[in-house]
Amino acid sequence: MSEKEISWDLTEVFKGSDDPKITAVIEDLDKRAKTFIDNYKDKINSPSFSIDNLLELLRKQEKFSADLFELSMFSRLTFAANMTIPENRELNNRVEEFSAKIRKELTFLELEIGKLVYEKENIVNDSKLANYKHVLEKLRRLHPHKLSEIEEQLIIEKDQYGVKGWQQLQSKWLNTRKFVIEVEGEPKSLSYGEANGLLSHRDQSTRKSANKSIYGLLGIDQDIFSSAMHNIVSDWSKISKRRNYDSPMYQSLIANDVDQETIDNLMKAIEEHAVIYQRYLKLKAKLLNLPKLGCEDVVAPLLDAPDMKYSWENAQEIILEAYGNFDNDFLSTAKDMFERNHIDASPRFGKRNGAFCSTWYSGKTSYILQSFNGSLGNIYTLAHELGHAVHGYMATREQTFSNARSPMVIAEVASIFGELLVTDLLLAKAKSNEEKKAILSKVLDGAGMATFQVSARVWFEQSMYNEVEQGKYLDGKTISKLWTAARDKIYGDSVEWFEEMDWEWTMKPHYYMPNFRFYNYPYVFAQLFVYSLYQKYLDEGESFIPKLKQLLRAGGSKSPKEYGELMGLDITKPDFWKLGMKQYERFVDELEKLVE
Numbered sequence: 001m002s003e004k005e006i007s008w009d010l011t012e013v014f015k016g017s018d019d020p021k022i023t024a025v026i027e028d029l030d031k032r033a034k035t036f037i038d039n040y041k042d043k044i045n046s047p048s049f050s051i052d053n054l055l056e057l058l059r060k061q062e063k064f065s066a067d068l069f070e071l072s073m074f075s076r077l078t079f080a081a082n083m084t085i086p087e088n089r090e091l092n093n094r095v096e097e098f099s100a101k102i103r104k105e106l107t108f109l110e111l112e113i114g115k116l117v118y119e120k121e122n123i124v125n126d127s128k129l130a131n132y133k134h135v136l137e138k139l140r141r142l143h144p145h146k147l148s149e150i151e152e153q154l155i156i157e158k159d160q161y162g163v164k165g166w167q168q169l170q171s172k173w174l175n176t177r178k179f180v181i182e183v184e185g186e187p188k189s190l191s192y193g194e195a196n197g198l199l200s201h202r203d204q205s206t207r208k209s210a211n212k213s214i215y216g217l218l219g220i221d222q223d224i225f226s227s228a229m230h231n232i233v234s235d236w237s238k239i240s241k242r243r244n245y246d247s248p249m250y251q252s253l254i255a256n257d258v259d260q261e262t263i264d265n266l267m268k269a270i271e272e273h274a275v276i277y278q279r280y281l282k283l284k285a286k287l288l289n290l291p292k293l294g295c296e297d298v299v300a301p302l303l304d305a306p307d308m309k310y311s312w313e314n315a316q317e318i319i320l321e322a323y324g325n326f327d328n329d330f331l332s333t334a335k336d337m338f339e340r341n342h343i344d345a346s347p348r349f350g351k352r353n354g355a356f357c358s359t360w361y362s363g364k365t366s367y368i369l370q371s372f373n374g375s376l377g378n379i380y381t382l383a384h385e386l387g388h389a390v391h392g393y394m395a396t397r398e399q400t401f402s403n404a405r406s407p408m409v410i411a412e413v414a415s416i417f418g419e420l421l422v423t424d425l426l427l428a429k430a431k432s433n434e435e436k437k438a439i440l441s442k443v444l445d446g447a448g449m450a451t452f453q454v455s456a457r458v459w460f461e462q463s464m465y466n467e468v469e470q471g472k473y474l475d476g477k478t479i480s481k482l483w484t485a486a487r488d489k490i491y492g493d494s495v496e497w498f499e500e501m502d503w504e505w506t507m508k509p510h511y512y513m514p515n516f517r518f519y520n521y522p523y524v525f526a527q528l529f530v531y532s533l534y535q536k537y538l539d540e541g542e543s544f545i546p547k548l549k550q551l552l553r554a555g556g557s558k559s560p561k562e563y564g565e566l567m568g569l570d571i572t573k574p575d576f577w578k579l580g581m582k583q584y585e586r587f588v589d590e591l592e593k594l595v596e
Contacts, residue, residue, distance in 0.1 A: 006312055006345035007081065008367055013074045013360065017087040025071055026098055032064055033105050044112035051128050058132050061109065062401040066361050072099055073358055080369055083175055084350035100160045104153040111152065114143035134557050135402045142254055145243040155239065159514050162235060166228040167512040173224065174353050174507060179217060182209040193347040193371035200299045200377055207296040212500050219503040222476035229511060230474035233464045236517050248465045252518040256407040257559045262572050263521055269577035270455040270524065274490050276581065277452040280444050280588045281494040287437065287595060295497045299445045305438035309374045312345065319383050322425040323418065327545055333390045337366065345372035354509065357385040359392030361401050366392045376442050380419050387418030395555035403557040410560055412526030414552055419446070420534050433594050440591040447584055451527045452490045457508065457520040460486035479505060528580030532569055535583055
């Protein structure tokens with residue numbers, strides 16, 4: 001990897017944490033919020049409030065939301081890249097408190113508009129509001145679960161210093177700790193980002209040391225994480241009942257625009273097809289000359305794999321070629337992201353773990369954060385996040401703010417598709433069977449985690465709610481038992497686990513995120529959705545590309561079911577998920593042929 005610091009340039013948004021423009025924006029947003037209150041509070045459901053009035057309000061609301069999002073995005077990104085800098089922490093806290101204040105003040109908008117369209121369904125189909133049809137449909141679905149304005153405001157206040165506090169604690173703990181790891185026999189004190197990069201190291205003892213160090217340290221402090229988890233789960237269980245949701249998962253179904261039966265079909269397909277993943281894991285044990293995989297071997301490189309280390313420049317070349325082979329718009333987006341320094345890729349102490357892409361609506365561009373260590377896995381992460389950027393570029397140019405953001409189950413389409421494009425390119429360029437095996441193993445590792453291991457997280461989360469709703473307390477050992485039971489539904493007897501891995505649940509940020517429980521099944525949904533799409537692409541060739549771009553440009557203006565229909569697929573049928581499974585099985589078959 002290049003020694004040069006690869007950090008993003010956020011100056012297109014604001015010049016820095018101390019930019020005076022930030023205060024000016026906050027003051028302006030504050031004034032505009034008061035104008036909303038003066039002009040619309042208690043008036044939206046009056047007889048004199050017309051369709052034209054509603055249209056004007058929705059447009060003003062979009063502009064306001066885009067400006068508030070821009071401010072919040074900058075503070076989040078600045079903080080995520082450098083959490084230990086006091087100015088970044090202060091700005092993030094300031095903006096979060098301001099955003100919570102604004103959400104409280106404007107709670108009435110969603111309540112009153114929701115009531116309007118719930119009681120007068122014909123409004124949703126008015127031609128003047130065509131651009132907002134899907135937005136209003138979702139508000140209508142959500143309205144029966146809304147509480148009074150004061151109750152909604154109190155929930156915002158509660159979450160500001162409740163679940164958000166737990167989230168910050170979990171993130172800060174991970175990113176302000178040093179992990180002592182034996183790297184090829186030499187002890188090193190590393191940040192989480194550096195330590196996490198060793199989980200797929202070529203040396204088994206290094207992988208084992210990294211796993212034991214990370215999860216062992218998490219286990220030592222498990223009381224912190226179990227307290228967080230018990231309180232988050234208990235809190236959401238109470239809120240779900242107060243909102244009269246069908247289940248703790250129900251809010252996520254509304255947010256993702258799907259129904260329970262579709263997700264039940266998805267999870268049933270996963271359970272039925274876990275044997276495919278187990279088949280791969282047993283094949284991988286054979287490739288590693290092991291009787292059975294240890295947990296440190298699940299994402300290990302193969303023994304005979306070439307030393308596939310990449311510089312930052314190599315990574316750019318691979319992704320630009322893969323995207324360019326598919327479509328010019330994919331290529332131009334990726335180029336733009338690199339050329340404008342919109343990617344923060346260097347590992348550093350105090351940097352948020354994981355990777356993400358944040359789309360800036362007003363700027364019609366995106367920003368990516370990851371920790372690039374030069375591994376093949378890092379190439380796939382970068383390709384994945386650049387796929388999100390492609391989606392963001394296309395949607396923000398076609399849709400207004402309300403429709404630009406897709407539900408999570410669709411938001412992963414371009415990113416997973418980008419990974420498959422990179423796979424095709426790397427396999428085509430592979431110089432030996434050993435290199436092909438290494439690539440296929442990496443793909444099967446990644447897709448196996450996203451499809452199968454993430455499914456275990458869904459069952460795990462469901463089981464925690466079941467326990468709490470039966471009046472049980474979630475201490476660390478109880479949570480670990482629930483985690484290992486869910487994990488074993490996926491892995492069966494194909495992997496040996498050491499004790500420290502019982503604490504794996506502690507470091508997954510998705511469980512700690514405010515206002516969004518059951519964050520995991522959308523990844524599983526998206527993985528199989530895209531695998532189904534990719535098979536259609538291989539069958540249809542270039543005629544498929546315009547349809548995919550139409551889906552990406554549509555943003556969140558349609559439901560996932562409608563997107564499936566656009567691509568000639570019915571996501572409500574169990575057979576749909578089986579179609580996606582076939583793509584994963586094809587990769588296993590291809591690897592198996594190379595092993596024979």
